[in-house]
Amino acid sequence: MNKKLNIQFIQSFIKTIQTKPLWTIDKLLTELEITEKELFYMLTIVSDVYTSSGESFIDYDINENTKEIYFNFSENVYKFVSINDGELFNIYFLLSTDTKLKSLQAENKSIRKFSNLLSKYFTLESTDHAESLDLTFDDQLNVIEYIKLGSTHSIFYKIKPVSLKSNSDGIILEALDIDENVIKSFLIDRIVNINDDFKYQESSKIQTNNIKVEFDLLDQNFLSKLGSRIYKSVEGKVYMEFYSYENALDYAIKNLLNLKVVSPSELSVDIDKRKNGLMEML
Amino acid sequence: MKNVIKRSVQLLNLVSNNKKISTIEIKDSISDYRDLSDQAFRRSFERDKSLLRSFGYLLEYENDKWGFDQGYSLGGSYVFNKIKEKENVDIKEFISTYLLIKKSLNLEIEELVNSEIISKILLATNEKKRLGFTYLSKYRKVKPQGIRFHDGAWYLAAFEGQVLKTFKIEYINELKVGNKENLFNTTDEPFTFSWEDTNSFLNISISIPNSLYIANKSIFSHNLMDNKKNDEFHIRTSDIYGLVKFLLICEGSFKIISIDKPDLIKEVLNE
Numbered sequence: 001m002n003k004k005l006n007i008q009f010i011q012s013f014i015k016t017i018q019t020k021p022l023w024t025i026d027k028l029l030t031e032l033e034i035t036e037k038e039l040f041y042m043l044t045i046v047s048d049v050y051t052s053s054g055e056s057f058i059d060y061d062i063n064e065n066t067k068e069i070y071f072n073f074s075e076n077v078y079k080f081v082s083i084n085d086g087e088l089f090n091i092y093f094l095l096s097t098d099t100k101l102k103s104l105q106a107e108n109k110s111i112r113k114f115s116n117l118l119s120k121y122f123t124l125e126s127t128d129h130a131e132s133l134d135l136t137f138d139d140q141l142n143v144i145e146y147i148k149l150g151s152t153h154s155i156f157y158k159i160k161p162v163s164l165k166s167n168s169d170g171i172i173l174e175a176l177d178i179d180e181n182v183i184k185s186f187l188i189d190r191i192v193n194i195n196d197d198f199k200y201q202e203s204s205k206i207q208t209n210n211i212k213v214e215f216d217l218l219d220q221n222f223l224s225k226l227g228s229r230i231y232k233s234v235e236g237k238v239y240m241e242f243y244s245y246e247n248a249l250d251y252a253i254k255n256l257l258n259l260k261v262v263s264p265s266e267l268s269v270d271i272d273k274r275k276n277g278l279m280e281m282l
Numbered sequence: 283m284k285n286v287i288k289r290s291v292q293l294l295n296l297v298s299n300n301k302k303i304s305t306i307e308i309k310d311s312i313s314d315y316r317d318l319s320d321q322a323f324r325r326s327f328e329r330d331k332s333l334l335r336s337f338g339y340l341l342e343y344e345n346d347k348w349g350f351d352q353g354y355s356l357g358g359s360y361v362f363n364k365i366k367e368k369e370n371v372d373i374k375e376f377i378s379t380y381l382l383i384k385k386s387l388n389l390e391i392e393e394l395v396n397s398e399i400i401s402k403i404l405l406a407t408n409e410k411k412r413l414g415f416t417y418l419s420k421y422r423k424v425k426p427q428g429i430r431f432h433d434g435a436w437y438l439a440a441f442e443g444q445v446l447k448t449f450k451i452e453y454i455n456e457l458k459v460g461n462k463e464n465l466f467n468t469t470d471e472p473f474t475f476s477w478e479d480t481n482s483f484l485n486i487s488i489s490i491p492n493s494l495y496i497a498n499k500s501i502f503s504h505n506l507m508d509n510k511k512n513d514e515f516h517i518r519t520s521d522i523y524g525l526v527k528f529l530l531i532c533e534g535s536f537k538i539i540s541i542d543k544p545d546l547i548k549e550v551l552n553e
Binding site: 010113118147 | 299358360361364374375377380393400404427435497498499500523529541553
Protein backbone atom coordinates (compact mmCIF):
# COMPACT_ATOMS: atom_id res chain seq x y z
CA MET A 1 0.00 0.00 0.00
CA ASN A 2 1.38 3.41 -0.94
CA LYS A 3 -1.25 5.58 0.70
CA LYS A 4 -1.53 6.09 4.42
CA LEU A 5 -4.83 4.35 5.01
CA ASN A 6 -6.30 6.07 7.99
CA ILE A 7 -9.61 7.65 8.94
CA GLN A 8 -8.55 10.92 7.31
CA PHE A 9 -8.03 9.17 4.00
CA ILE A 10 -11.35 7.31 4.28
CA GLN A 11 -13.01 10.70 4.78
CA SER A 12 -11.24 12.02 1.67
CA PHE A 13 -12.32 8.92 -0.25
CA ILE A 14 -15.97 9.37 0.77
CA LYS A 15 -15.85 13.13 0.11
CA THR A 16 -14.74 12.36 -3.43
CA ILE A 17 -17.09 9.52 -4.34
CA GLN A 18 -20.23 11.13 -2.85
CA THR A 19 -20.17 13.88 -5.49
CA LYS A 20 -21.73 11.50 -8.05
CA PRO A 21 -22.99 7.89 -8.08
CA LEU A 22 -21.32 6.61 -11.28
CA TRP A 23 -17.54 6.44 -11.67
CA THR A 24 -15.23 4.74 -14.12
CA ILE A 25 -12.62 2.84 -12.12
CA ASP A 26 -9.75 4.53 -13.97
CA LYS A 27 -11.10 8.01 -13.28
CA LEU A 28 -11.60 7.21 -9.61
CA LEU A 29 -8.06 5.84 -9.26
CA THR A 30 -6.62 8.98 -10.85
CA GLU A 31 -8.78 11.26 -8.75
CA LEU A 32 -7.77 9.55 -5.50
CA GLU A 33 -4.20 8.79 -6.60
CA ILE A 34 -4.44 5.20 -5.37
CA THR A 35 -3.97 1.73 -6.83
CA GLU A 36 -6.79 -0.68 -7.71
CA LYS A 37 -5.76 -2.85 -4.74
CA GLU A 38 -6.11 0.14 -2.38
CA LEU A 39 -9.49 1.03 -3.87
CA PHE A 40 -10.88 -2.45 -3.22
CA TYR A 41 -9.40 -2.48 0.27
CA MET A 42 -11.36 0.68 1.08
CA LEU A 43 -14.51 -0.59 -0.56
CA THR A 44 -14.46 -3.67 1.67
CA ILE A 45 -14.24 -1.41 4.72
CA VAL A 46 -17.01 1.03 3.85
CA SER A 47 -19.38 -1.58 2.47
CA ASP A 48 -19.20 -3.42 5.78
CA VAL A 49 -20.70 -0.50 7.70
CA TYR A 50 -24.45 -0.27 8.31
CA THR A 51 -26.74 2.51 9.44
CA SER A 52 -28.86 2.18 12.59
CA SER A 53 -31.83 1.20 10.41
CA GLY A 54 -29.83 -1.70 8.97
CA GLU A 55 -29.25 -0.10 5.57
CA SER A 56 -25.79 -0.30 3.91
CA PHE A 57 -23.79 2.83 4.56
CA ILE A 58 -22.35 2.64 1.05
CA ASP A 59 -23.32 -0.08 -1.39
CA TYR A 60 -21.73 -0.56 -4.80
CA ASP A 61 -22.02 -2.52 -8.04
CA ILE A 62 -19.19 -3.08 -10.44
CA ASN A 63 -19.74 -3.48 -14.16
CA GLU A 64 -16.81 -5.63 -15.33
CA ASN A 65 -17.45 -4.88 -19.00
CA THR A 66 -17.46 -1.11 -18.79
CA LYS A 67 -15.10 -0.96 -15.79
CA GLU A 68 -17.53 1.26 -13.93
CA ILE A 69 -18.67 1.45 -10.30
CA TYR A 70 -22.15 2.50 -9.37
CA PHE A 71 -22.49 3.71 -5.77
CA ASN A 72 -25.61 3.71 -3.71
CA PHE A 73 -25.25 6.10 -0.79
CA SER A 74 -27.38 6.06 2.32
CA GLU A 75 -28.52 9.44 3.68
CA ASN A 76 -25.98 8.98 6.49
CA VAL A 77 -23.11 9.44 4.02
CA TYR A 78 -23.93 13.12 3.49
CA LYS A 79 -24.00 13.74 7.24
CA PHE A 80 -20.78 11.75 7.68
CA VAL A 81 -18.89 13.90 5.19
CA SER A 82 -17.19 16.61 7.14
CA ILE A 83 -14.01 18.64 7.14
CA ASN A 84 -12.51 19.07 10.55
CA ASP A 85 -11.17 22.37 11.85
CA GLY A 86 -7.56 21.23 11.66
CA GLU A 87 -7.86 20.42 7.93
CA LEU A 88 -9.61 23.71 7.15
CA PHE A 89 -7.07 25.60 9.20
CA ASN A 90 -4.16 23.99 7.31
CA ILE A 91 -5.73 24.92 3.98
CA TYR A 92 -6.59 28.46 5.07
CA PHE A 93 -3.08 29.02 6.43
CA LEU A 94 -1.54 27.84 3.17
CA LEU A 95 -4.01 29.87 1.11
CA SER A 96 -2.66 32.96 2.85
CA THR A 97 1.03 32.03 2.66
CA ASP A 98 1.79 29.62 -0.16
CA THR A 99 2.81 31.40 -3.36
CA LYS A 100 1.21 28.84 -5.65
CA LEU A 101 -2.11 28.87 -3.79
CA LYS A 102 -2.11 32.66 -3.71
CA SER A 103 -1.86 32.80 -7.49
CA LEU A 104 -4.53 30.10 -7.80
CA GLN A 105 -6.90 32.37 -5.87
CA ALA A 106 -6.36 35.15 -8.34
CA GLU A 107 -7.29 32.84 -11.23
CA ASN A 108 -10.08 30.80 -9.71
CA LYS A 109 -13.29 32.41 -8.44
CA SER A 110 -14.44 29.43 -6.37
CA ILE A 111 -11.09 29.24 -4.53
CA ARG A 112 -11.31 32.97 -3.82
CA LYS A 113 -14.84 32.50 -2.49
CA PHE A 114 -13.71 29.55 -0.38
CA SER A 115 -10.87 31.58 1.13
CA ASN A 116 -13.11 34.60 1.85
CA LEU A 117 -15.63 32.37 3.55
CA LEU A 118 -13.00 30.85 5.84
CA SER A 119 -11.59 34.26 6.72
CA LYS A 120 -14.79 34.90 8.69
CA TYR A 121 -13.94 32.06 11.06
CA PHE A 122 -10.17 32.19 11.43
CA THR A 123 -8.55 35.07 13.27
CA LEU A 124 -5.07 34.47 12.04
CA GLU A 125 -2.16 36.82 11.67
CA SER A 126 0.42 35.42 9.33
CA THR A 127 2.38 38.47 8.27
CA ASP A 128 5.51 37.18 9.97
CA HIS A 129 5.19 34.09 7.97
CA ALA A 130 5.53 35.62 4.53
CA GLU A 131 9.29 35.83 4.88
CA SER A 132 9.90 32.60 6.75
CA LEU A 133 7.85 30.14 4.72
CA ASP A 134 7.94 30.63 1.01
CA LEU A 135 6.98 27.24 -0.29
CA THR A 136 8.12 27.59 -3.85
CA PHE A 137 8.97 23.94 -4.23
CA ASP A 138 8.86 22.48 -7.70
CA ASP A 139 6.48 19.65 -8.40
CA GLN A 140 9.35 17.25 -8.82
CA LEU A 141 12.91 17.65 -7.57
CA ASN A 142 14.38 20.47 -5.52
CA VAL A 143 17.86 21.15 -4.29
CA ILE A 144 17.71 22.70 -0.85
CA GLU A 145 20.45 24.36 1.18
CA TYR A 146 19.93 23.29 4.75
CA ILE A 147 21.68 24.06 8.05
CA LYS A 148 21.27 21.19 10.49
CA LEU A 149 20.47 21.79 14.15
CA GLY A 150 23.68 22.55 16.04
CA SER A 151 25.67 23.13 12.87
CA THR A 152 26.87 26.33 11.23
CA HIS A 153 27.51 24.82 7.80
CA SER A 154 25.12 24.44 4.86
CA ILE A 155 24.44 21.04 3.36
CA PHE A 156 22.78 20.56 -0.03
CA TYR A 157 20.08 17.91 -0.48
CA LYS A 158 18.31 16.82 -3.63
CA ILE A 159 14.77 16.15 -2.42
CA LYS A 160 11.21 15.40 -3.46
CA PRO A 161 8.74 16.98 -1.00
CA VAL A 162 6.24 14.56 0.55
CA SER A 163 4.38 16.28 3.36
CA LEU A 164 4.25 19.23 5.72
CA LYS A 165 3.60 18.86 9.43
CA SER A 166 4.68 20.40 12.68
CA ASN A 167 6.16 19.43 16.00
CA SER A 168 7.64 21.33 18.94
CA ASP A 169 10.64 22.41 16.81
CA GLY A 170 8.42 24.12 14.21
CA ILE A 171 7.03 23.31 10.77
CA ILE A 172 8.63 20.29 9.18
CA LEU A 173 8.95 19.30 5.55
CA GLU A 174 9.14 15.56 5.06
CA ALA A 175 10.90 14.78 1.83
CA LEU A 176 12.57 11.95 -0.01
CA ASP A 177 16.36 12.32 -0.07
CA ILE A 178 16.94 11.27 -3.66
CA ASP A 179 20.52 10.06 -3.15
CA GLU A 180 19.85 7.96 -0.09
CA ASN A 181 16.29 7.01 -1.06
CA VAL A 182 14.97 7.60 2.46
CA ILE A 183 12.38 10.02 3.85
CA LYS A 184 13.99 12.75 5.95
CA SER A 185 12.60 15.61 8.01
CA PHE A 186 13.70 19.19 7.39
CA LEU A 187 12.75 22.12 9.61
CA ILE A 188 11.31 24.73 7.23
CA ASP A 189 13.03 27.53 9.17
CA ARG A 190 16.42 25.97 8.56
CA ILE A 191 16.02 25.65 4.79
CA VAL A 192 17.99 28.73 3.87
CA ASN A 193 17.73 28.45 0.11
CA ILE A 194 16.12 26.49 -2.71
CA ASN A 195 18.81 26.21 -5.34
CA ASP A 196 19.37 25.37 -8.96
CA ASP A 197 20.70 21.93 -9.69
CA PHE A 198 24.25 23.11 -10.51
CA LYS A 199 24.89 24.30 -6.95
CA TYR A 200 24.28 20.83 -5.62
CA GLN A 201 27.34 19.36 -3.94
CA GLU A 202 26.87 15.82 -2.85
CA SER A 203 30.31 15.82 -1.22
CA SER A 204 29.16 18.29 1.42
CA LYS A 205 27.08 15.66 3.19
CA ILE A 206 28.61 14.24 6.33
CA GLN A 207 28.08 10.84 7.85
CA THR A 208 26.45 11.06 11.28
CA ASN A 209 26.80 8.71 14.24
CA ASN A 210 24.43 8.24 17.16
CA ILE A 211 25.65 9.68 20.44
CA LYS A 212 24.63 8.88 24.04
CA VAL A 213 24.67 11.81 26.48
CA GLU A 214 24.53 11.87 30.27
CA PHE A 215 23.15 15.05 31.85
CA ASP A 216 22.85 16.36 35.40
CA LEU A 217 19.24 17.38 35.89
CA LEU A 218 19.23 20.98 37.16
CA ASP A 219 15.46 21.45 37.30
CA GLN A 220 13.23 18.52 38.34
CA ASN A 221 10.18 20.10 36.62
CA PHE A 222 11.96 19.85 33.29
CA LEU A 223 11.12 16.13 33.00
CA SER A 224 7.41 16.91 32.66
CA LYS A 225 8.16 19.05 29.58
CA LEU A 226 10.00 16.35 27.66
CA GLY A 227 6.84 15.10 25.93
CA SER A 228 7.53 12.27 23.51
CA ARG A 229 11.34 12.43 23.72
CA ILE A 230 12.82 9.12 24.85
CA TYR A 231 15.03 9.37 27.94
CA LYS A 232 16.03 7.55 31.10
CA SER A 233 16.18 9.33 34.43
CA VAL A 234 18.02 7.90 37.46
CA GLU A 235 18.87 9.79 40.66
CA GLY A 236 19.26 13.28 39.27
CA LYS A 237 20.80 12.07 36.01
CA VAL A 238 19.14 12.05 32.60
CA TYR A 239 20.33 9.82 29.76
CA MET A 240 19.42 10.51 26.13
CA GLU A 241 20.49 9.36 22.71
CA PHE A 242 20.86 11.72 19.73
CA TYR A 243 21.28 10.96 16.05
CA SER A 244 24.37 13.16 15.74
CA TYR A 245 26.90 15.16 17.76
CA GLU A 246 25.47 18.42 16.34
CA ASN A 247 21.95 17.42 17.38
CA ALA A 248 23.13 16.71 20.94
CA LEU A 249 25.01 20.01 21.06
CA ASP A 250 21.94 21.93 19.88
CA TYR A 251 19.77 20.22 22.50
CA ALA A 252 22.27 20.81 25.31
CA ILE A 253 22.61 24.52 24.48
CA LYS A 254 18.86 25.03 24.13
CA ASN A 255 18.32 23.49 27.57
CA LEU A 256 21.29 25.08 29.28
CA LEU A 257 19.43 26.09 32.42
CA ASN A 258 17.76 22.69 32.88
CA LEU A 259 20.47 20.19 31.96
CA LYS A 260 24.26 20.10 32.34
CA VAL A 261 26.31 17.75 30.18
CA VAL A 262 28.36 15.20 32.16
CA SER A 263 29.50 12.99 29.32
CA PRO A 264 30.84 12.67 26.69
CA SER A 265 33.53 15.08 27.82
CA GLU A 266 34.02 16.27 24.21
CA LEU A 267 30.53 17.77 24.36
CA SER A 268 30.90 19.43 27.80
CA VAL A 269 34.31 20.85 26.79
CA ASP A 270 32.81 22.19 23.56
CA ILE A 271 30.00 23.97 25.47
CA ASP A 272 32.43 25.44 28.02
CA LYS A 273 34.69 26.66 25.20
CA ARG A 274 31.73 28.36 23.54
CA LYS A 275 30.70 30.03 26.83
CA ASN A 276 34.26 31.25 27.48
CA GLY A 277 34.57 32.49 23.90
CA LEU A 278 31.36 34.49 24.26
CA MET A 279 32.48 35.90 27.64
CA GLU A 280 35.72 37.12 26.04
CA MET A 281 33.81 38.81 23.23
CA LEU A 282 31.70 40.87 25.64
CA MET B 283 -5.67 -2.29 11.20
CA LYS B 284 -8.67 -2.92 8.95
CA ASN B 285 -10.90 -3.50 12.01
CA VAL B 286 -9.67 -0.32 13.68
CA ILE B 287 -10.44 1.77 10.58
CA LYS B 288 -13.81 0.07 10.19
CA ARG B 289 -14.69 0.75 13.82
CA SER B 290 -13.63 4.40 13.42
CA VAL B 291 -15.92 4.76 10.40
CA GLN B 292 -18.74 3.10 12.35
CA LEU B 293 -18.19 5.42 15.32
CA LEU B 294 -18.13 8.53 13.13
CA ASN B 295 -21.21 7.32 11.26
CA LEU B 296 -23.00 6.83 14.54
CA VAL B 297 -22.15 10.16 16.14
CA SER B 298 -22.59 12.25 13.00
CA ASN B 299 -26.16 11.00 12.74
CA ASN B 300 -27.12 11.50 16.36
CA LYS B 301 -26.99 14.72 18.33
CA LYS B 302 -25.95 12.84 21.44
CA ILE B 303 -25.48 9.14 21.94
CA SER B 304 -25.07 7.19 25.17
CA THR B 305 -22.25 4.76 25.90
CA ILE B 306 -24.72 1.84 25.98
CA GLU B 307 -26.07 2.75 22.54
CA ILE B 308 -22.51 2.92 21.18
CA LYS B 309 -21.72 -0.54 22.59
CA ASP B 310 -24.91 -2.04 21.17
CA SER B 311 -24.52 -0.46 17.74
CA ILE B 312 -20.98 -1.54 16.89
CA SER B 313 -20.48 -5.26 16.34
CA ASP B 314 -16.83 -5.30 17.52
CA TYR B 315 -17.85 -3.81 20.87
CA ARG B 316 -21.05 -5.78 21.40
CA ASP B 317 -19.52 -9.02 22.67
CA LEU B 318 -16.84 -7.42 24.83
CA SER B 319 -16.98 -7.27 28.61
CA ASP B 320 -17.59 -3.79 30.03
CA GLN B 321 -13.94 -3.34 30.90
CA ALA B 322 -12.67 -4.55 27.53
CA PHE B 323 -15.21 -2.31 25.77
CA ARG B 324 -14.05 0.73 27.80
CA ARG B 325 -10.42 0.06 26.87
CA SER B 326 -11.19 -0.45 23.22
CA PHE B 327 -13.52 2.58 23.05
CA GLU B 328 -10.95 4.83 24.76
CA ARG B 329 -8.29 3.71 22.26
CA ASP B 330 -10.61 4.41 19.33
CA LYS B 331 -11.59 7.81 20.73
CA SER B 332 -7.95 8.75 21.13
CA LEU B 333 -7.19 7.62 17.56
CA LEU B 334 -10.07 9.76 16.24
CA ARG B 335 -8.87 12.69 18.34
CA SER B 336 -5.44 12.46 16.73
CA PHE B 337 -7.16 13.11 13.39
CA GLY B 338 -9.12 16.07 14.74
CA TYR B 339 -12.43 14.30 15.48
CA LEU B 340 -13.30 15.08 19.06
CA LEU B 341 -15.70 12.56 20.50
CA GLU B 342 -16.69 14.12 23.79
CA TYR B 343 -19.13 13.34 26.54
CA GLU B 344 -21.37 16.27 27.41
CA ASN B 345 -21.92 16.35 31.08
CA ASP B 346 -24.02 19.43 31.64
CA LYS B 347 -25.53 19.03 35.10
CA TRP B 348 -28.58 21.10 34.09
CA GLY B 349 -29.26 19.26 30.83
CA PHE B 350 -31.40 16.16 30.22
CA ASP B 351 -29.80 15.29 26.94
CA GLN B 352 -26.46 13.74 27.90
CA GLY B 353 -24.09 11.57 25.92
CA TYR B 354 -21.35 11.61 23.30
CA SER B 355 -21.31 14.13 20.50
CA LEU B 356 -18.84 14.93 17.78
CA GLY B 357 -16.77 18.09 18.01
CA GLY B 358 -13.82 19.27 15.97
CA SER B 359 -15.78 20.42 12.91
CA TYR B 360 -17.00 23.73 14.26
CA VAL B 361 -16.24 25.77 11.12
CA PHE B 362 -17.64 23.26 8.63
CA ASN B 363 -20.84 22.83 10.64
CA LYS B 364 -21.31 26.60 10.96
CA ILE B 365 -20.80 27.03 7.21
CA LYS B 366 -23.39 24.30 6.57
CA GLU B 367 -25.87 25.88 8.99
CA LYS B 368 -25.43 29.59 8.46
CA GLU B 369 -23.78 30.39 5.15
CA ASN B 370 -25.59 30.53 1.89
CA VAL B 371 -23.27 28.13 0.06
CA ASP B 372 -23.61 24.95 -1.93
CA ILE B 373 -21.86 22.53 0.40
CA LYS B 374 -21.02 20.09 -2.41
CA GLU B 375 -19.28 22.92 -4.26
CA PHE B 376 -17.47 23.86 -1.04
CA ILE B 377 -16.21 20.26 -0.67
CA SER B 378 -15.19 20.11 -4.35
CA THR B 379 -13.20 23.33 -3.97
CA TYR B 380 -11.55 21.94 -0.86
CA LEU B 381 -10.58 18.77 -2.78
CA LEU B 382 -9.33 20.88 -5.70
CA ILE B 383 -7.09 22.96 -3.43
CA LYS B 384 -5.75 19.85 -1.71
CA LYS B 385 -4.97 18.35 -5.09
CA SER B 386 -3.16 21.42 -6.33
CA LEU B 387 -0.74 21.33 -3.42
CA ASN B 388 2.49 19.50 -4.14
CA LEU B 389 2.58 18.23 -0.62
CA GLU B 390 0.41 16.22 1.64
CA ILE B 391 -0.48 18.46 4.56
CA GLU B 392 -0.62 16.62 7.82
CA GLU B 393 -0.92 18.88 10.81
CA LEU B 394 0.47 22.39 11.04
CA VAL B 395 -0.91 22.93 14.49
CA ASN B 396 -2.44 20.42 16.91
CA SER B 397 -6.00 19.74 15.62
CA GLU B 398 -7.56 19.37 19.05
CA ILE B 399 -6.13 22.66 20.29
CA ILE B 400 -6.99 24.60 17.13
CA SER B 401 -10.52 23.29 17.25
CA LYS B 402 -11.06 24.35 20.85
CA ILE B 403 -9.49 27.78 20.28
CA LEU B 404 -11.67 28.34 17.21
CA LEU B 405 -14.81 27.34 19.03
CA ALA B 406 -13.99 29.61 21.98
CA THR B 407 -12.93 32.57 19.80
CA ASN B 408 -15.97 32.40 17.53
CA GLU B 409 -18.50 31.82 20.30
CA LYS B 410 -16.65 34.18 22.67
CA LYS B 411 -16.27 31.55 25.39
CA ARG B 412 -13.56 31.45 28.01
CA LEU B 413 -10.58 29.08 27.74
CA GLY B 414 -8.89 27.45 30.71
CA PHE B 415 -5.50 25.74 30.49
CA THR B 416 -2.27 24.98 32.29
CA TYR B 417 0.60 27.08 30.97
CA LEU B 418 4.11 26.44 32.26
CA SER B 419 2.72 24.86 35.45
CA LYS B 420 0.25 27.70 36.12
CA TYR B 421 -3.52 27.56 35.54
CA ARG B 422 -4.87 30.38 33.32
CA LYS B 423 -8.36 31.55 32.42
CA VAL B 424 -8.35 33.70 29.30
CA LYS B 425 -10.57 35.32 26.64
CA PRO B 426 -9.15 34.19 23.29
CA GLN B 427 -8.69 36.62 20.39
CA GLY B 428 -6.99 34.51 17.72
CA ILE B 429 -3.74 32.85 16.80
CA ARG B 430 -0.51 34.08 15.31
CA PHE B 431 2.45 32.42 13.65
CA HIS B 432 5.79 33.94 14.55
CA ASP B 433 9.25 32.66 13.68
CA GLY B 434 8.34 29.00 13.46
CA ALA B 435 5.94 28.83 16.41
CA TRP B 436 2.21 29.27 17.01
CA TYR B 437 0.85 31.63 19.64
CA LEU B 438 -2.57 32.18 21.13
CA ALA B 439 -3.45 35.82 21.73
CA ALA B 440 -5.85 36.19 24.65
CA PHE B 441 -6.89 38.58 27.37
CA GLU B 442 -5.93 37.46 30.86
CA GLY B 443 -7.84 39.95 32.97
CA GLN B 444 -7.42 43.24 31.10
CA VAL B 445 -4.01 42.42 29.62
CA LEU B 446 -3.59 41.02 26.11
CA LYS B 447 -1.02 38.25 26.31
CA THR B 448 0.49 35.79 23.88
CA PHE B 449 0.82 32.16 24.91
CA LYS B 450 3.04 29.73 23.00
CA ILE B 451 0.64 26.97 21.92
CA GLU B 452 3.30 24.29 22.47
CA TYR B 453 3.23 25.00 26.22
CA ILE B 454 -0.57 24.85 26.57
CA ASN B 455 -1.87 21.77 28.38
CA GLU B 456 -5.26 20.52 29.59
CA LEU B 457 -7.15 23.00 27.45
CA LYS B 458 -10.85 23.35 28.25
CA VAL B 459 -13.59 25.52 26.77
CA GLY B 460 -16.07 27.24 29.10
CA ASN B 461 -19.83 26.77 28.75
CA LYS B 462 -21.05 30.38 28.58
CA GLU B 463 -21.20 32.16 25.22
CA ASN B 464 -20.73 35.85 24.31
CA LEU B 465 -18.64 36.71 27.35
CA PHE B 466 -16.43 39.27 25.57
CA ASN B 467 -15.64 41.02 22.31
CA THR B 468 -12.85 40.14 19.93
CA THR B 469 -10.63 42.70 18.28
CA ASP B 470 -9.45 43.02 14.69
CA GLU B 471 -6.35 44.93 15.78
CA PRO B 472 -3.00 43.17 15.26
CA PHE B 473 -1.86 41.35 18.39
CA THR B 474 0.99 42.79 20.38
CA PHE B 475 3.32 40.16 21.71
CA SER B 476 3.77 40.19 25.48
CA TRP B 477 7.50 40.78 25.16
CA GLU B 478 6.91 43.77 22.85
CA ASP B 479 5.61 45.69 25.85
CA THR B 480 8.57 45.15 28.13
CA ASN B 481 11.22 47.78 28.81
CA SER B 482 14.27 45.64 29.50
CA PHE B 483 15.61 45.54 25.96
CA LEU B 484 19.13 44.79 24.89
CA ASN B 485 20.48 46.15 21.59
CA ILE B 486 23.14 44.18 19.79
CA SER B 487 24.69 44.47 16.34
CA ILE B 488 26.37 41.39 14.95
CA SER B 489 28.03 40.35 11.75
CA ILE B 490 26.90 36.83 10.80
CA PRO B 491 26.28 34.98 7.50
CA ASN B 492 22.72 35.65 6.37
CA SER B 493 21.91 31.93 6.01
CA LEU B 494 23.02 31.22 9.58
CA TYR B 495 20.86 34.03 10.93
CA ILE B 496 17.83 32.72 8.97
CA ALA B 497 18.32 29.16 10.20
CA ASN B 498 18.63 30.13 13.87
CA LYS B 499 16.54 33.28 14.28
CA SER B 500 13.56 31.36 15.70
CA ILE B 501 15.65 30.41 18.76
CA PHE B 502 14.91 33.78 20.38
CA SER B 503 12.18 36.40 20.31
CA HIS B 504 13.50 39.66 18.90
CA ASN B 505 12.93 42.54 16.56
CA LEU B 506 15.26 42.94 13.63
CA MET B 507 15.84 46.70 13.69
CA ASP B 508 18.22 46.99 10.77
CA ASN B 509 19.76 44.74 8.12
CA LYS B 510 20.99 47.22 5.51
CA LYS B 511 24.25 45.40 4.95
CA ASN B 512 23.66 41.80 3.96
CA ASP B 513 25.52 40.13 6.85
CA GLU B 514 25.02 42.78 9.55
CA PHE B 515 22.07 42.55 11.90
CA HIS B 516 20.95 45.08 14.46
CA ILE B 517 18.74 43.23 16.94
CA ARG B 518 16.57 44.40 19.83
CA THR B 519 15.48 41.79 22.36
CA SER B 520 14.37 41.18 25.89
CA ASP B 521 14.77 37.40 25.51
CA ILE B 522 18.32 37.32 26.92
CA TYR B 523 18.35 33.57 27.55
CA GLY B 524 17.24 32.97 23.95
CA LEU B 525 19.94 35.34 22.65
CA VAL B 526 22.60 33.47 24.64
CA LYS B 527 21.45 30.18 23.08
CA PHE B 528 21.58 31.78 19.62
CA LEU B 529 25.12 33.11 20.19
CA LEU B 530 26.41 29.83 21.64
CA ILE B 531 25.01 27.82 18.72
CA CYS B 532 26.50 30.21 16.15
CA GLU B 533 29.83 30.49 18.00
CA GLY B 534 32.82 30.90 15.70
CA SER B 535 30.67 32.28 12.88
CA PHE B 536 29.77 35.78 14.11
CA LYS B 537 31.36 38.98 15.43
CA ILE B 538 29.78 41.40 17.88
CA ILE B 539 29.93 44.92 16.41
CA SER B 540 28.25 46.65 19.35
CA ILE B 541 26.19 45.77 22.42
CA ASP B 542 24.60 48.09 25.00
CA LYS B 543 24.04 45.78 27.99
CA PRO B 544 26.68 42.99 27.96
CA ASP B 545 26.09 42.34 31.68
CA LEU B 546 22.67 40.82 30.94
CA ILE B 547 24.37 38.12 28.85
CA LYS B 548 27.13 37.60 31.43
CA GLU B 549 24.49 37.02 34.12
CA VAL B 550 22.95 34.16 32.11
CA LEU B 551 26.36 32.65 31.34
CA ASN B 552 27.30 32.71 35.03
CA GLU B 553 24.09 31.00 36.20
